[in-house]
Amino acid sequence: MSYTEKILCTKSHEYVLKGEPCVVGLTDYAIEQLGDIVFLELPSVGDEFKKGETFANIESVKAASEIYMPVSGKIVKVNDALVDAPESLNEDCYENGWLVKVEGVNDEDFADLLTYTDYKEELE
Numbered sequence: 001m002s003y004t005e006k007i008l009c010t011k012s013h014e015y016v017l018k019g020e021p022c023v024v025g026l027t028d029y030a031i032e033q034l035g036d037i038v039f040l041e042l043p044s045v046g047d048e049f050k051k052g053e054t055f056a057n058i059e060s061v062k063a064a065s066e067i068y069m070p071v072s073g074k075i076v077k078v079n080d081a082l083v084d085a086p087e088s089l090n091e092d093c094y095e096n097g098w099l100v101k102v103e104g105v106n107d108e109d110f111a112d113l114l115t116y117t118d119y120k121e122e123l124e
Contacts, residue, residue, distance in 0.1 A: 022073065
């Protein structure tokens with residue numbers, strides 16, 4: 001099963017991979033639209049966010065954007081390698097390009113998220 005078959009997506013282009021902890025990142029479509037990533041600001045371990053809150057900021061040669069938390073929870077791991085090399089998101093936004101890992105997620109947070117297939121159809 002490919003990575004995209006296992007993720008759930010928001011209409012604002014974040015994804016979450018269900019698990020303990022849940023993995024949160026930006027979809028390939030979002031990265032493609034942004035173009036060359038030049039800056040990424042991520043939260044700290046221990047920070048807590050509600051679903052829909054801004055938890056990170058990203059800048060590319062084209063635009064600056066806020067990144068919204070697709071589920072409520074507590075940050076337990078941050079992908080610090082991306083802060084030092086944000087351009088690596090352009091190569092892989094899934095396997096190694098996740099942004100944060102979150103614990104304490106309630107199942108109801110997944111209810112309005114889209115499967116990757118449905119997400120891609122929404123984009124058309």
